[in-house]
């Protein structure tokens with residue numbers, strides 16, 4: 001008679017869900033380590049050829065270029081959202097394009113200087129590391145009608161469309177700059193990482209990925 005006592009033991013699972021036999025196999029394949037390995041503090045750098053590029057086909061050239069400048073983890077998300085907005089824009093006779101994407105910290109320093117230590121009028125309140133553009137997770141969108149840039153020629157019309165785009169953005173976890181209380185940035189959209197700018201700066205300064 002088969003009792004609990006004489007059942008084959010290999011089917012008994014440990015807490016990790018592997019059978020103890022699997023666990024032993026895993027142990028046997030690893031090399032013996034006499035001295036513990038040092039903890040590597042440097043970030044793991046993925047060689048460019050190992051990074052699978054996002055297929056940005058379907059987007060217009062300008063949007064594709066700007067989406068390609070973003071962090072690899074958000075490219076597909078922004079692509080899908082933009083495509084959905086572009087379909088809606090078409091029904092209203094508009095074109096909707098990403099006109100800006102990632103901005104290096106050097107570029108941010110230059111535009112921050114504008115209207116302050118450099119000529120021109122003030123275009124941003126964000127110092128380097130204080131804009132989500134500096135982390136590759138933000139885009140600025142433009143509304144066009146028959147090639148005319150509505151954000152400058154007809155701001156209220158442009159704003160109305162950005163608002164529609166922001167409703168679609170919610171399901172992609174993308175936040176609209178037009179919803180901000182203190183400073184409304186209507187063309188601006190950014191991915192919600194759940195981290196503060198200060199936390200993002202810290203990760204970059206430590207050489208870590210912002211999604212780590």
Ligand SMILES: [Zn+2]
Pocket residue numbers: 133138139140185187188189
């Ligand atoms: Zn922006």
